[in-house]
Amino acid sequence: MLLLGIDIGTSSIKVAIVDANTQKTLALAQYPDTESPITSLQLGWAEQSPEMWWEHIQQAIVLCHSKGTYNPGDIAAIGIAYQMHGLVLVDKNQKLLRDSIIWCDSRAVEIGAKAFDAIGHQKCLSHLLNSPGNFTASKLAWVKANEPKIYEQIYKVMLPGDYIGMKLTGDITTSISSLSEGVFFDFVNNEISKDILNYYGFNKAMFPEIRPVFADHGHLLASMANKLGLSPGIPVSYKAGDQPNNALSLNVLNAGEVAATAGTSGVIYGVSDQLTYDPQSRVNTFAHVNYTEQQKSMGVLLCINGTGSLYRWTKNLFGAGESYVQMNDEAKQVPLGSDGLRILPFGNGAERMLNNKLVGVHMQNIDLNLHSRSHIYRAVQEGIACAFRYGLDIMRENKMNPTVIRAGRANLFLSDLFAQSFVNMTGIPVELYQNDGSVGAALGAGIGSKIYASPSDAFKNMHAIQLIEPNGDDVEPIYQEWKCLLERQLLATN
Known part of the structure; x- marks a missing residue:
């Protein structure tokens, strides 16, 4: 069947x-x-x-x-x-x-x-x-x-x-x-x-x-x-x-479980059993797939509009003829912190986590004698990881404190550099799975048509293919500098 x-x-x-x-x-x-x-x-x-x-x-x-x-x-x-x-x-x-x-x-x-x-x-x-x-x-x-x-x-x-x-x-x-x-x-x-x-x-x-x-x-x-x-x-x-x-x-169905993705947009999605909300509506709460009136299962969603879309833009502008694999390999040759180059990845519409402001993409500290396209490749990935950290801190304010995050090995998580940067910036280990949204939809159809007796039956053969943990790199100064740049830009944005 x-x-x-x-x-x-x-x-x-x-x-x-x-x-x-x-x-x-x-x-x-x-x-x-x-x-x-x-x-x-x-x-x-x-x-x-x-x-x-x-x-x-x-x-x-x-x-x-x-x-x-x-x-x-x-x-x-x-x-x-x-x-x-x-x-x-x-x-x-x-x-x-x-x-x-x-x-x-x-x-x-x-x-x-x-x-x-x-x-x-x-x-x-x-x-x-x-x-x-x-x-x-x-x-x-x-x-x-x-x-x-x-x-x-x-x-x-x-x-x-x-x-x-x-x-x-x-x-x-x-x-x-x-x-x-x-x-x-x-x-x-x-x-x-x-x-x-x-x-x-x-x-x-x-x-x-x-x-x-x-x-x-x-x-x-x-x-x-x-x-x-x-x-x-x-x-x-x-x-x-x-x-x-x-x-x-990713079999994230129960309170406290958290998923992430970094496709066109970047998302952290945690499950709660409470009707929770952020007072500023920077992160958003919706009914999860298994929500019922009797059993409140809520999805708390942080969204960054321009993650994969920024990396695609970068490829089109600087990496014509290169594959994403080649771009990632070049980025790995650049030291941690991209020799001071910082990028804000907010150029794909109003960002809810930034109170619906249109911030745009910004590059800071460009040195024409030092920075190459490889620096841009790395700085984009580090900037996106910083944006995830900023958003996760908002989720922590709202009592969402994950100890592990599950993600599919797809899109930006195909980059070892990005995956490690994400883990180091957030301080949260990531379990990677060989999953796909269309496969999830197929399994959902099996649950909905009662082919599976329960959702757990649909995932009995699912196993993590990789666990990524913080590797000891000191990324906090990078993040704090990035955060100061963001805060200055927010003040300048109407």
């Missing part, structure tokens, strides 16, 4: 086929080979086409089939992971009304700030666990205010995974986890927030039917099955945002 997992990333789509019995990955495909475009019509805006996601998903599934390592007819369930916080709008004919306003878009920051003040800070934090900020609810309010003709045609408001689920099954569903990441959900009253509906003037009928994350979200249409070479009627039995899904894929 096989499971199909789809991961709707910002940079690309990944699809995995997993053997449910052994949890082994039989096929893995990514589409496209180059990174998918983000449309930025104005400074701070970021949009992508959901039709592009759908086309790329179809291509990735075909690529998996072409490997010839399994029988597509044996696929029994589908799971979907997706980039969080995106806004997708369709009319009553399930036709897209506009491109998706995605997670790193900053246009709604002021709208969310006004809602925070109007509803009341304590009311928002205690009920929504977050400021409305520039999350999905505020993006929808932007559409209402600036694109009224589009707003009038809205039949359903969705997140990216809900849209792909609709394309596969014809059904439109969501979950408490998804609604919470859009800051639509009231945890005290266990309902879509009346405060958000009333303040923004939203019609509750625009929101899809709520089902658990691990549940039947519809069955594969015959037309789609024929198109994708699959059997009709396969259930979509799991939908989750990429960071809760990354945590699931």
Whole structure:
């Protein structure tokens, strides 16, 4: 029996086929080979086409089939992971009304700030666990205010995974986890927030039917099955945002467990059994994949918008023709501290952990007679590690004190230099696993379709491939200098 997992990333789509019995990955495909475009019509805006996601998903599934390592007819369930916080709008004919306003878009920051003040800070934090900020609810309010003709045609408001689920099954569903990441959900009253509906003037009928994350979200249409070479009627039995899904894929389900990732964005995601919130909403709390009204399982999320995106930018600008492996090897030739070069990695939209400020990327102490591109490669990785430390200190203020962090050996964690810098800067050992978001989505489908009796059964064959511990390097002076640079920049940023 096989499971199909789809991961709707910002940079690309990944699809995995997993053997449910052994949890082994039989096929893995990514589409496209180059990174998918983000449309930025104005400074701070970021949009992508959901039709592009759908086309790329179809291509990735075909690529998996072409490997010839399994029988597509044996696929029994589908799971979907997706980039969080995106806004997708369709009319009553399930036709897209506009491109998706995605997670790193900053246009709604002021709208969310006004809602925070109007509803009341304590009311928002205690009920929504977050400021409305520039999350999905505020993006929808932007559409209402600036694109009224589009707003009038809205039949359903969705997140990216809900849209792909609709394309596969014809059904439109969501979950408490998804609604919470859009800051639509009231945890005290266990309902879509009346405060958000009333303040923004939203019609509750625009929101899809709520089902658990691990549940039947519809069955594969015959037309789609024929198109994708699959059997009709396969259930979509799991939908989750990429960071809760990354945590699931690392078997991070219980209070006190913590996951990290450093893809397009950098994230530390810890699980709590309390309705916790940061008074400044610098880190954010959402319902985890296993949240129920009876058993509160919350995901506390720290996000740095520009980690892998900064390293990609660096490669495009300084390392044309080089691979990331070559860049990492060059960076290792530079001494600890990059000979004084410091980089702030904040150039991909408003940073929530910095109170939604648009800080930008900054390089400090450039010496034209000393610093080479290899210094930049190392300073970027050290700067990202410093940003993780800064964010983790905020999480520690909020009583999240991990003793070990789990991460997949992927993206920036493929760099031994970055992984060691992360561990040294945070002071927390990291366990690396051979995991992938699309594999996590496939295993989630197995849980949701009851192929696995419990989540633990889905991970019985998972083992860490490497443990990285602090190696004794004195990185504190580097971090403190970096932190002073950040604080000066924050003072200069309106």
